[in-house]
Amino acid sequence: MPRAFADLTLPAAVLWDMDGTLIDTEPHWIGAETELVEAHGGVWTHQDGLSLVGNPMLASAARLQERGVDLSADAIVDFLNDRVAAAVAAGIPWQPGAQQVLADLRDAGVPMALVTSSFRMLAEPFATAAGMFDVVVSGDEVSQPKPDPEPYLTAARLLGVDIAECIAVEDSHAGITSALASGARTVAIEVLQPVAPQPGLSRIASLGELTLSAIGRVVRGEVLDLRRAG
Known part of the structure; x- marks a missing residue:
């Protein structure tokens, strides 16, 4: 009780x-997603980022692959986590x-x-x-x-x-x-x-x-x- x-x-x-x-951390996630998609010649908007808020990591990776990111799902997940972990390490927001x-x-x-x-x-x-x-x-x-x-x-x-x-x-x-x-x-x-x-x-x-x-x-x-x- x-x-x-x-x-x-x-x-x-x-x-x-x-x-x-x-x-x-959501701005950091969206920033990392944008960086990755644009590095592969695609476009990623703020609204695109909002659509992934709360999603499982592998589901987000699949969406990024659909936007042209030519990496494995595991590589995408590692990239996003590395970027956000570095941002949080600089100071917990x-x-x-x-x-x-x-x-x-x-x-x-x-x-x-x-x-x-x-x-x-x-x-x-x-x-x-x-x-x-x-x-x-x-x-x-x-x-x-x-x-x-x-x-x-x-x-x-x-x-x-x-x-x-x-x-x-x-x-x-x-x-x-x-x-x-x-x-x-x-x-x-x-x-x-x-x-x-x-x-x-x-x-x-x-x-x-x-x-x-x-x-x-x-x-x-x-x-x-x-x-x-x-």
């Missing part, structure tokens, strides 16, 4: 998406409010997992630098990546908690689909993709709205829409 902390109801765990949700909510949950003793479509080579250095996550589930370590529920179900299993007592926080359509299908109480933050209302889906405009109090309301079964708060 959810645990009480300072008169709040807290989840068994919080399961976090990485790119777009906790850190603002935290989303507003991310560090505060992570610290609040850590202080409350809530277990946390990083659940990302990015590969381990990018997820692990970020998780280590952040120092907040009990487990990491990366896109190259599951047989069915997002939008399949396997990544979130895997995170709950590794943490030893019931997925139905967890909160998942996502920003992409694929990630939201994955989290909802897993049975987690899902909170979506609008970053680059608009988030349409769905049954059971809470929506926020920034992580600054995701206070322990708001998290407790979601655990108790409320569906929040805080996008216009303040």
Whole structure:
């Protein structure tokens, strides 16, 4: 059952998406995609990049091949991960409010997992630098990546908690689909993709709205829409 902390109801765990949700890496991904396509004589627009947000890496590689990138899928994935990893290594581009909510949950003793479509080579250095996550589930370590529920179900299993007592926080359509299908109480933050209302889906405009109090309301079964708060 959810645990009480300072008169709040807290989840068994919080399961976090990485790119777009906790850190603002999507511009780096789009920049790397653009560089690669243009190097092979093609055109890649910002809208093209938005269409790949949250996609499995190999699915993104296939799209880039369709645009003329004459490399293997593995080579494309390595190129993109190398570019984004270098950018993150130069300084973690935290989303507003991310560090505060992570610290609040850590202080409350809530277990946390990083659940990302990015590969381990990018997820692990970020998780280590952040120092907040009990487990990491990366896109190259599951047989069915997002939008399949396997990544979130895997995170709950590794943490030893019931997925139905967890909160998942996502920003992409694929990630939201994955989290909802897993049975987690899902909170979506609008970053680059608009988030349409769905049954059971809470929506926020920034992580600054995701206070322990708001998290407790979601655990108790409320569906929040805080996008216009303040």
